[in-house]
Amino acid sequence: MPKPGVFDFINKAKWDAWNALGSMPKETARQSYVDLVSSLSSSSMSSSQVKPGADRKQQEYENLVVTSEDGITKIMLNRPTKKNAINTQMYQEIILALKAASKDNSVLTVLTGNGDYYCSGNDLTDFSGITAGEIEEKVKNNLDMLRVFVNSFIDFPKPLIAVVNGPAVGIAVTILGLCDAVYASDRATFHTPFSHLGLSPEGCSSYTFPKIMGPAKAIEMLVFGKKLTAEEACARGLVTEVFPDNTFQKQVWARLKAYSEFPANSIRISKQVIRNMEKEKLYAVNAEECSVLQERLLSNECINAAVNFLSRKAKL
Numbered sequence: 001m002p003k004p005g006v007f008d009f010i011n012k013a014k015w016d017a018w019n020a021l022g023s024m025p026k027e028t029a030r031q032s033y034v035d036l037v038s039s040l041s042s043s044s045m046s047s048s049q050v051k052p053g054a055d056r057k058q059q060e061y062e063n064l065v066v067t068s069e070d071g072i073t074k075i076m077l078n079r080p081t082k083k084n085a086i087n088t089q090m091y092q093e094i095i096l097a098l099k100a101a102s103k104d105n106s107v108l109t110v111l112t113g114n115g116d117y118y119c120s121g122n123d124l125t126d127f128s129g130i131t132a133g134e135i136e137e138k139v140k141n142n143l144d145m146l147r148v149f150v151n152s153f154i155d156f157p158k159p160l161i162a163v164v165n166g167p168a169v170g171i172a173v174t175i176l177g178l179c180d181a182v183y184a185s186d187r188a189t190f191h192t193p194f195s196h197l198g199l200s201p202e203g204c205s206s207y208t209f210p211k212i213m214g215p216a217k218a219i220e221m222l223v224f225g226k227k228l229t230a231e232e233a234c235a236r237g238l239v240t241e242v243f244p245d246n247t248f249q250k251q252v253w254a255r256l257k258a259y260s261e262f263p264a265n266s267i268r269i270s271k272q273v274i275r276n277m278e279k280e281k282l283y284a285v286n287a288e289e290c291s292v293l294q295e296r297l298l299s300n301e302c303i304n305a306a307v308n309f310l311s312r313k314a315k316l
């Protein structure tokens with residue numbers, strides 16, 4: 001039908017909605033409508049029928065618990081006995097979970113950790129049991145995966161919030177520079193011991209950290225490995241706000257729930273306006289960091305540090 005006039009608000013809205021579907025078949029459009037209504041009715045039931053804390057669980061993962069409730073998708077790192085160290089499988093699962101969250105109905109996405117740690121960084125046992133002949137290929141594959149992992153933070157289209165429930169180490173800290181808000185318990189610490197491990201910065205931190213806190217403070221963390229308290233990280237602009245540990249979960253989730261009630265499209269678009277300008281720069285920084293890290297991971301300095309950790313000679 002011809003496009004209704006500009007003051008025929010209702011018919012114009014209907015016309016625009018039909019038109020936006022393009023050549024989508026009628027059956028697909030009908031199914032999308034049914035899916036949308038089902039999701040709305042189940043989320044409106046969730047506040048009254050689902051007990052607090054009993055979130056609706058999504059896809060099963062080995063190392064994550066992903067739940068969605070009240071417009072918030074929560075991705076929880078779930079290897080508490082290993083302080084939530086990120087192994088190869090967990091990297092891949094986070095990539096998948098972010099992809100799914102970018103397309104679901106949630107307004108906000110949250111990353112957090114299960115147990116006393118937020119995350120102890122890259123799993124240092126990842127290279128154990130590998131023969132000398134296999135190491136180069138394994139390092140290359142891991143670095144390809146790391147690049148995709150970091151790009152999935154750069155590309156994430158909605159506000160991504162880190163709820164830092166305890167100490168954070170290495171890549172768990174650097175990636176905070178790509179998050180849109182960071183709420184930390186006063187028990188959390190922030191440590192990037194790259195030089196200690198013969199490594200170099202990743203997660204775009206070589207670019208985001210100097211921008212957030214200035215080059216001198218960034219070098220203190222990324223090169224000299226200074227461990228920050230939550231208050232110090234907040235003063236440097238890496239953390240948005242610090243909460244007392246005993247009320248952390250209650251206060252943060254109340255805040256997030258209030259934010260999740262803002263208009264979803266406005267929130268998403270505003271985040272993109274702020275972040276998109278830098279995407280190309282961040283892809284380039286990520287690629288460069290991965291290439292430097294590839295050489296570092298094969299260095300004696302790094303291999304010795306990993307051996308020391310594995311033989312229990314050294315911890316942070």
Ligand SMILES: CCCCCC/C=C/C(=O)SCCNC(=O)CCNC(=O)[C@H](O)C(C)(C)COP(=O)(O)OP(=O)(O)OC[C@H]1O[C@@H](n2cnc3c(N)ncnc32)[C@H](O)[C@@H]1OP(=O)(O)O
Pocket residue numbers: 081082083085086120121122123124125142143146169170171172193194197199202309314315316
């Ligand atoms: C994909 C490409 C590669 C990217 C490389 C870029 C690197 C990025 C980084 O993240 S560098 C940072 C790496 N992380 C660390 O150096 C931390 C190492 N861990 C520790 O120093 C300590 O475990 C601790 C300070 C985090 C906690 O100490 P403590 O409270 O005394 O607990 P335990 O040491 O007994 O830990 C319990 C349990 O967890 C295991 N574990 C902890 N962290 C890691 C880790 N990063 N990798 C592997 N395993 C870890 C620890 O071994 C214990 O296991 P066990 O009970 O002995 O089986």
